[in-house]
Amino acid sequence: MTVSESKSLAAAAGIPNPYMPQxxxxxxxxxxxxxxxxxxxxxxxxxxxxxxGKMRFGELQRKLVSISPKSLSDTLRHLEEHGVLExxxxxxxxxxxxxxxxxxxxxxxxILKEMKLWAAKxxxxxxxxxxxx
Amino acid sequence: MTVSESKSLAAAAGIPNPYMPQxxxxxxxxxxxxxxxxxxxxxxxxxxxxxxGKMRFGELQRKLVSISPKSLSDTLRHLEEHGVLExxxxxxxxxxxxxxxxxxxxxxxxILKEMKLWAAKxxxxxxxxxxxx
DNA sequence: CAGTATCCCTCCAGATACTG
DNA sequence: CAGTATCTGGAGGGATACTG
Numbered sequence: 001m002t003v004s005e006s007k008s009l010a011a012a013a014g015i016p017n018p019y020m021p022q023x024x025x026x027x028x029x030x031x032x033x034x035x036x037x038x039x040x041x042x043x044x045x046x047x048x049x050x051x052x053g054k055m056r057f058g059e060l061q062r063k064l065v066s067i068s069p070k071s072l073s074d075t076l077r078h079l080e081e082h083g084v085l086e087x088x089x090x091x092x093x094x095x096x097x098x099x100x101x102x103x104x105x106x107x108x109x110x111i112l113k114e115m116k117l118w119a120a121k122x123x124x125x126x127x128x129x130x131x132x133x
Numbered sequence: 134m135t136v137s138e139s140k141s142l143a144a145a146a147g148i149p150n151p152y153m154p155q156x157x158x159x160x161x162x163x164x165x166x167x168x169x170x171x172x173x174x175x176x177x178x179x180x181x182x183x184x185x186g187k188m189r190f191g192e193l194q195r196k197l198v199s200i201s202p203k204s205l206s207d208t209l210r211h212l213e214e215h216g217v218l219e220x221x222x223x224x225x226x227x228x229x230x231x232x233x234x235x236x237x238x239x240x241x242x243x244i245l246k247e248m249k250l251w252a253a254k255x256x257x258x259x260x261x262x263x264x265x266x
Numbered sequence: 267c268a269g270t271a272t273c274c275c276t277c278c279a280g281a282t283a284c285t286g
Numbered sequence: 287c288a289g290t291a292t293c294t295g296g297a298g299g300g301a302t303a304c305t306g
Binding site for chain 1: 162163164165166167168171172177178181216237240241243244245246247248249250251252253254255256258
């Protein structure tokens with residue numbers, strides 16, 4: 001999911017390459033950090049929902065109509081690993097699990113907001129109810 | 134490159150699907166518009182360079198050390214199609230081509246800046262010379 | 267110089283079925 | 287309910303060679 005690794009048999013073999021692949025230099029680029037988190041296909045959609053408050057797996061699944069349980073699960077774990085959301089499981093029967101944003105996750109709001117402003121300026125989008133306001 | 138299309142043989146066959154794929158509902162989401170433009174693997178890196186001013190193909194290639202001509206070409210065309218950069222060819226010998234941001238492209242600066250602020254707050258990144266300042 | 271033309275191959279998203 | 291397990295196809299990138 002990262003820009004990180006690239007392989008080059010030539011490089012591995014010690015043969016110099018015109019545009020030397022293998023180690024991109026921009027791993028520490030801050031922009032990439034942010035894109036790593038929200039850049040996925042579903043990530044920002046999940047985030048959008050969570051800005052409205054905590055949610056459960058099934059709720060999210062219902063909101064993001066076309067998502068498969070696998071994709072949702074993957075996305076959730078991805079976001080959790082990046083520390084922008086928190087998973088809490090309650091020992092009920094059947095189990096209850098809640099997802100909510102962490103402060104770090106809440107802070108993504110500014111970014112999303114700028115995106116919205118940009119798109120509003122350059123595209124002609126009808127106001128959507130559940131867009132971040 | 135877009136979230137847009139997804140296929141479903143089941144749906145095509147008329148068989149109902151639990152989480153109905155095929156037509157995502159969020160195509161008009163403004164955030165997606167922005168991510169469509171900057172979300173690619175190289176897009177934001179190219180943009181970063183262009184914020185410093187117009188550039189030529191070879192220059193960009195040299196800056197983004199690990200990019201192949203194909204990827205650079207693809208990225209450049211992608212950005213051009215989205216109207217964020219402008220390509221100008223001069224009839225010199227050999228040909229000279231310049232790329233520069235359009236106003237729409239310049240406006241992406243706010244988004245990138247917010248990303249940078251977010252990352253600066255939550256990660257510990259050393260200042261990079263060519264980050265957007 | 268500024269790209270195309272190809273080939274190749276990985277990787278990931280989606281579909282589907284199953285479970286503690 | 288809240289996921290995992292698996293299989294799969296197809297797109298996106300990389301490498302490399304070639305050209306107006």
